[in-house]
Amino acid sequence: MKIDLSLSSLFPRRSARIWRALMAGGQLVVITVLLGCVQTGLRAPQSSNDVVPTKLDTVIGRGILRVGTTGDFAPFSYRTESPSMYRGIDIELANDLATALGVEVVFIRTQWGSLIDDLLNDRFDIGVGGITITPARKQVALFSEATSTNGKVAITRDENAHRFATLAEINRPGVRVIVNPGGTNEAFSREHFPNAMIVVNEDNLTIFENLVAGRGDVMVTDRIEAIIQERLHPELQVVNPDTPFNTFEFGFLLPRDQAFKAFVDAWLQSRKDDGTFGRVFKEELQRATAEAAGSPSS
Numbered sequence: 001m002k003i004d005l006s007l008s009s010l011f012p013r014r015s016a017r018i019w020r021a022l023m024a025g026g027q028l029v030v031i032t033v034l035l036g037c038v039q040t041g042l043r044a045p046q047s048s049n050d051v052v053p054t055k056l057d058t059v060i061g062r063g064i065l066r067v068g069t070t071g072d073f074a075p076f077s078y079r080t081e082s083p084s085m086y087r088g089i090d091i092e093l094a095n096d097l098a099t100a101l102g103v104e105v106v107f108i109r110t111q112w113g114s115l116i117d118d119l120l121n122d123r124f125d126i127g128v129g130g131i132t133i134t135p136a137r138k139q140v141a142l143f144s145e146a147t148s149t150n151g152k153v154a155i156t157r158d159e160n161a162h163r164f165a166t167l168a169e170i171n172r173p174g175v176r177v178i179v180n181p182g183g184t185n186e187a188f189s190r191e192h193f194p195n196a197m198i199v200v201n202e203d204n205l206t207i208f209e210n211l212v213a214g215r216g217d218v219m220v221t222d223r224i225e226a227i228i229q230e231r232l233h234p235e236l237q238v239v240n241p242d243t244p245f246n247t248f249e250f251g252f253l254l255p256r257d258q259a260f261k262a263f264v265d266a267w268l269q270s271r272k273d274d275g276t277f278g279r280v281f282k283e284e285l286q287r288a289t290a291e292a293a294g295s296p297s298s
Contacts, residue, residue: 113182151244178216
């Protein structure tokens with residue numbers, strides 16, 4: 001069977017609108033990526049009756065990109081003084097993605113424990129905010145190409161830093177490891193510290209204050225977050241900032257829709273190539289660090 005690779009065949013219902021969105025972002029490379037998806041096995045629709053709209057169709061047709069985020073993980077996603085306003089590296093990038101799509105953006109608050117369920121229940125179109133790419137999540141969802149690399153480190157009160165330099169030193173009876181529920185911090189701690197006491201904090205916003213207050217002995221979290229929280233809380237110290245316990249990648253969480261992933265990946269690569277990604281990462285990291293230190297950001 002001969003496959004029609006024309007844009008009207010790929011997107012018969014909204015080809016003109018999608019073409020305008022692609023051109024508005026200046027990303028002709030997206031067309032190449034999308035065509036590649038077809039050439040590697042996507043079947044062209046046989047008639048207008050059996051066309052199923054892709055997520056890309058739906059977002060552009062709706063005119064709104066719904067972005068799910070926890071808003072509790074600086075510098076990637078955190079709330080400002082207004083509870084409905086978000087800031088951070090991934091927030092700025094999500095705004096740019098919406099511009100490339102030619103749509104408005106709406107941020108939907110989610111939680112680490114319900115992140116996957118909210119995506120599967122179609123509460124949002126894309127999840128952002130320092131989301132770790134894990135095998136478990138990839139079983140039910142897709143991810144964009146990696147946005148950054150990170151690693152787990154220990155953070156504790158200054159006077160305890162010498163006690164928790166290794167995983168073995170943390171994994172001891174009587175050590176209270178404080179975690180936020182539902183995310184990779186809890187999963188990592190339960191896997192590596194079976195002999196310690198796991199203390200579940202209700203959220204990721206108060207956990208560092210509770211660590212300072214002595215309601216836990218140590219927390220294991222992502223290096224970039226730990227460094228910012230160390231500046232915010234002088235009583236705390238990152239134990240192993242230069243030698244994390246592991247390494248992993250962050251990415252944008254996506255539904256299982258290859259056309260939408262192709263668009264997001266091509267947009268992300270273009271922003272890395274033109275310097276936008278690096279500029280946003282640097283500016284928002286500096287802003288979050290400055291705000292944590294209590295100094296005005298530039």
